[in-house]
Amino acid sequence: MIMQTIEFKELKSVNNPNSIHGIYPYRGKISAIDAEMIIKQLPKETKLLDPFCGTGTIVYEAKKLGLNSYGVDLNPIAHIIANGKINIPENINQLAKDVIDLVDKAKKLENVNEMNEDAKRHFHLQTANEIMRVYTFFNEMNDYVKSCFFGAISLTARGCNGYLWTSTSVGKDKPEKDYINFYEKFLQKVRKHHYPVNHYESEVYLGDARNLSKIFKPDTFDFVFTSPPYFDCLDYTSYYTKIVYNIMDYNRLEIKSNLIQNFKNYENDMQKVLNELYIVCKTGAKIIFVVGDKKIHNKLINGAEFFNKISPFKTVDIVERTYANTSSKVFDDINKTERKEQIIVWEK
Secondary structure, three states, rough: OOOOOOOOOOOOOOOOOOOOOHHOOOOOOOOOHHHHHOOOOOOOOOOOOOEEOOOOOHHHHHHHHHEEEEEEEEEEEHHHHHHHHOOOOOOHHHHHHHHHHHHHHHHHHOOOOOOOOOHOOOOOOHHHHHHHHOOOHHHHHHHHHHHHHHHHHHHHHHHHHOOOOOOOOOOOOOOOOOOOHHHHHHHHHHHHOOOOOOOOOOOEOOOHHHHHHOOOOOOOOHHHEEEOOOOOOOOOOHHHHHHHHHHOOHHHHHHHHHHHOOOOHHHHHHHHHHHHHHHHHEEEEEEEEEEOEEEOOEEOOOOHHHHHHHOOEEEEEEEEEEEEOOOOHHHHHHHHOOOOOEEEEEEE
8 A cells, every 4th residue: 555645744853862873973964753653654564665775764664664665775884783773682681691691701801903093093092902802703704782882982082082973973182082982982872772673574784775676676665755865965984983983994095986975976876776666666666765955056956856856756846945944944044044845756
């Protein structure tokens, strides 16, 4: 069954402090409140795809509300966190015990690798040593615990710098670092964000939205719901994620180069994504894109007009909203712009 109409409301707030999605400060993620509001209107037990799932906000909320949900993302950290959210072990007591045992093993290590210098400058030396001790056992962690590990790194980096950084942005380093007990923050994360979901079918793939038909069979999905990276989009490998990648010694710049990141190639990349979505969606499927205006070279580009120009789908509805209580609204105030957000609904 396919919905005929979907209602989109103006949100007074996009924040929900009591949520799994605070596990890691990933930039640019869609509000879970917004995602839940939309997904609640979709028929249960149908298949939904988020081709730019990031850390899995939409995939998690869809699974929670009874849909079979799937996600795709090219960022390895985002992929781990998204899988961690949808595969949380149910027994919190056993999970906490396993983490305590892991920390005990970490404390007893005689030899520990040094932290990457680019990462180490953000931490008190003892905190950095504790992080590297735990990281020794990274491959023994499940994806949920790995997600908490990433989140604890971000939180301790803030703490070592006097909590002067925001929850999503890295600021200037404090010359004299405060000591933060990483072991405690790690265990706190594991306990705080323990929100297991039901057993509806759900999976997140490390893959490219420009090649969806290599991951999924044709005519698979009833719904697509996503917030794609915007024009000249955020660097999804920067800020706290850059610190994590440095600790893990990943080639961040190589990862970044594979993402849809710049305006020059954006239209061609998104055309490929939309054509791939056409292949993997069923006839009658609804495709929901949350996009927005973007100012490029002093020219304001309307997101809905841009995507409709390259879409192979039939346009069903376009709803325009102002940004409310978001970082986008803050930047609009600073830059004296009045951008809007559009929700496009297409149908195959």
